[in-house]
Amino acid sequence: MILNAEEQAMLNGELGEPRRWAMEHMMRVGRFFDAPDFVEVTQAHIMADTESLGEAGVDFLERIAAHPLDERQVRIPMITDPRGIDFCHYKRLKQTDLMASLEQRAIDAFEAMGILMTNTCINYQTIMPPVRGEHLAFGDTGVVIYCNSVLGAYSNFEGGPSSLAAGLTGRAPRYGLHLDQNRWATRRFRVDWEPRSLSDWGALGGIIGARSGSYWEVPVIEGITTQPGSDEMKHMGAAMASFGSVPLFHLVGITPEAPTLEAVCDPYTLPAEVIEAAELDAFYARYGGKGEKLDVVVFSAPQLSLLEMQSLAELLDGNKLHPHTSLLAVTSPVVAADARRMGLVERIEGSGALVLEGMCFYQSYAREMGVANGWKRLMTNSVKLANIIGGYGYEPTLSNMENCVASAIAGEIV
Amino acid sequence: MDIIELNCHVGVGPVVTGIALVTDDNFSARYDLDRIAGIFSRPQHKLAGQSYVDRIMVFNTAKGGVASAWMLHEMKSRGIAPKAILFNNVNPILAQGAALADMAMCDRFADGDVTQLIHSGDQVTVNPDIGLVTISRA
Numbered sequence: 001m002i003l004n005a006e007e008q009a010m011l012n013g014e015l016g017e018p019r020r021w022a023m024e025h026m027m028r029v030g031r032f033f034d035a036p037d038f039v040e041v042t043q044a045h046i047m048a049d050t051e052s053l054g055e056a057g058v059d060f061l062e063r064i065a066a067h068p069l070d071e072r073q074v075r076i077p078m079i080t081d082p083r084g085i086d087f088c089h090y091k092r093l094k095q096t097d098l099m100a101s102l103e104q105r106a107i108d109a110f111e112a113m114g115i116l117m118t119n120t121c122i123n124y125q126t127i128m129p130p131v132r133g134e135h136l137a138f139g140d141t142g143v144v145i146y147c148n149s150v151l152g153a154y155s156n157f158e159g160g161p162s163s164l165a166a167g168l169t170g171r172a173p174r175y176g177l178h179l180d181q182n183r184w185a186t187r188r189f190r191v192d193w194e195p196r197s198l199s200d201w202g203a204l205g206g207i208i209g210a211r212s213g214s215y216w217e218v219p220v221i222e223g224i225t226t227q228p229g230s231d232e233m234k235h236m237g238a239a240m241a242s243f244g245s246v247p248l249f250h251l252v253g254i255t256p257e258a259p260t261l262e263a264v265c266d267p268y269t270l271p272a273e274v275i276e277a278a279e280l281d282a283f284y285a286r287y288g289g290k291g292e293k294l295d296v297v298v299f300s301a302p303q304l305s306l307l308e309m310q311s312l313a314e315l316l317d318g319n320k321l322h323p324h325t326s327l328l329a330v331t332s333p334v335v336a337a338d339a340r341r342m343g344l345v346e347r348i349e350g351s352g353a354l355v356l357e358g359m360c361f362y363q364s365y366a367r368e369m370g371v372a373n374g375w376k377r378l379m380t381n382s383v384k385l386a387n388i389i390g391g392y393g394y395e396p397t398l399s400n401m402e403n404c405v406a407s408a409i410a411g412e413i414v
Numbered sequence: 415m416d417i418i419e420l421n422c423h424v425g426v427g428p429v430v431t432g433i434a435l436v437t438d439d440n441f442s443a444r445y446d447l448d449r450i451a452g453i454f455s456r457p458q459h460k461l462a463g464q465s466y467v468d469r470i471m472v473f474n475t476a477k478g479g480v481a482s483a484w485m486l487h488e489m490k491s492r493g494i495a496p497k498a499i500l501f502n503n504v505n506p507i508l509a510q511g512a513a514l515a516d517m518a519m520c521d522r523f524a525d526g527d528v529t530q531l532i533h534s535g536d537q538v539t540v541n542p543d544i545g546l547v548t549i550s551r552a
Contacts, residue, residue: 028426028513033506052444052481056491060514081480139480159483159507161514176506213440214475215505245440245477245505362444363481388479391445391456 001030001173002037010169016071018064022165029162030173039135039154039174044074044167045123046115047081047139048160049363050102057160058102061109064164072113074167079118079127080110081140082303082332082360089356094372099365115167119358120332121302124151125230127334132256135178137166141247142238142302142384148248150233152256154178157215157247176215177247183257185220185250185265187212193277194226197400198235198308201228202383203283205236207275209244220250220264222272228254231305238302239383287386289397289413293324295375297408299401300330300361301385308401309339309355313347315405320351322411326373327353330361353408361385366392379404379413418549420531422500425520425542426513432497434536434549436472437461438529441499441508443486444479452494470538471496474529476505486511498540500547502528518542 003011011027013020026038050058065072085095085103107117118127121140124147130136132152138144139158147153156176158166166172176182189208195201208219219240228236228251240246250258258264299312312329321327329348331339336357339345345355362385370376370393378394380386381404386396397413407414439460448455452467476482486508489495498518499508512519518540525531528547532538537550 025510025513029506029510031424032426032509032513032519047480048484049481052484052488054484054488054491056488057484060487141480156506157480159480159510161483161487162506162510214503216503242479243477245475245507367448388445390458391447393455 001027001035007038007171016067018067018072019168022168025161025165026169026171026173030175033173033175035173035175037174038171039178040170041135041137041166041172042076043128043130043136044076044078044163045081045138045140045143046078046160046163046167048106049082049084050099050106051084051363051365053106055102058105058109061106065109065112074114075170076167078115078167079123080115081121082363083119083358084364086356086359089354092354093369095365095369118333120334121360122234122305122332125234125305126332135172137163137172139163141241141245142234144247145237145241145249146234148177149237149250149255183218183248185270186217187219188265188270188272189219189221189275190272191221191223191275193280194224195232198231199381199383199398199400200280201232202235202239203280204275205239206243206383206387207279207283208249209240209242209246211273212244212246215245215247217244217246218248218250219246220252220258220261222252222261224251231308234302235383239387242384242387284398287396287398289377289395292377292413294379294407294412295325295377297325297327297379297404298330298361298385299381300328301382301388303360304329304331304335306335306338309335309344309348311401312405313344315402316348316351316353319409321353321408325408325411326375327351327408328356328361329353330356330359333358362388362392370394379407416551418551420528420547420549421524422520422545422547423522424545425518426509427498427516427518427542429539429541430470430497430518431537431539432468432470434472434532434534434538435461435464435466435469436529436532436534438474440475440477441471441473442477442479443482443489445477449485449489449494466496467494469496470540471499472529472532473499473501475501475503476508480507483507483511483514486515486517490515490517500528500532500540520545520547
């Protein structure tokens, strides 16, 4: 890889050991993907919950944080993805003090590096939305696909170590979606039906993600006439990335790089693949569970926007959850503060539900929480969560928010 | 003993030798594994119930899940990890994770579908620096 003088100095260790490690790490990755050089990035977002970090990952962060201030501080604005613990509620969730202490160690290390503890996977709705053409080093696949697709920014999926390396250096290896030639559509999907709920948008994302099936495929979608909002795009993108590791999609007439189909592909050489309405029904049907006792409803992955919190409050107003069913609504600290100020948290929790902030359900020791609380049958409107949570020992059911709430009140899947 | 050499793109990590466990399914450390027990835990995964510890794992591609970048490092620190992971095509997350964990990883095989070229039970040596995978098959 070609390095400029500043990058070479960082690699030589002249700006401290953390930046030397960062350059070496990114050069390994850059070599893997044939990056010719580095690109300057303006923001970094790090996914580093303690369940995935483990003791080894926290030790790693603490070693970087132990360096002198001028060596360990990140060089560009850097923010965090959801944590594994909400310190106000971890005991109620039956998470352990050991989990909380590991979390606190990670937070201390991040803060020593100058990283802002935003604890959110909806930073594009709440913190600092990127602008078109901005090069980024973002973690969380849902964040990356949204920022690339809906906002026209340029980021690869940056796992925690690479995102940290980018924060320490202000650089990322120039490969993948930093290059215009990799943003051209490679799969073309025609949809002749309209998604009606957030979970429908998520299901469409799941179907397209599963069909695309690779980081290196870029789907373009045509045929939908419904105008999606930010939450619709959020659910569709998160599901597409979850099912297919897809980092970028184009929605013709909606997303900025695809004002027309021709702007992102040659329609004469890229045949359309039709997604039938029956596929949507089949997608929901794979999760099943109708009539079964319901242990927990989870709204999370991605964290809820303020508008989703309002929808949930309206559905729960005047209702009480069934005694054997829990309902968790997970959002960002920024949204939680606003929702509390506006009375939405009080309305949601008046039903017996619990609002959690700054965490995400599946990143929060979901297996251990399931065992400790006796949670097996989980219902959600998040296609991403439904896709992930089976690996943690749960039996997921997918439906829209209205049915999830109705089921939580009934105590069984309706 | 048949010796078969497969050329692939330059990868990351050290030279390792081990026994292959192969599937045409995809992979995420977050979605698919019980990392404490060292087995595939997602019921829908084609290797559900099987151990990945010290295996040369072979998959089609990687799925979503940024967490895998930390998880390979964490798994290796406890000695409950694969020796190497090979893909037809990998996403950046797994490559970044292998770079941090110093775990052998390669993809983009010149001879076709690696999930067909390597069989479970083969003895396999992975040399990421030169992009070479050698199969010893009885």
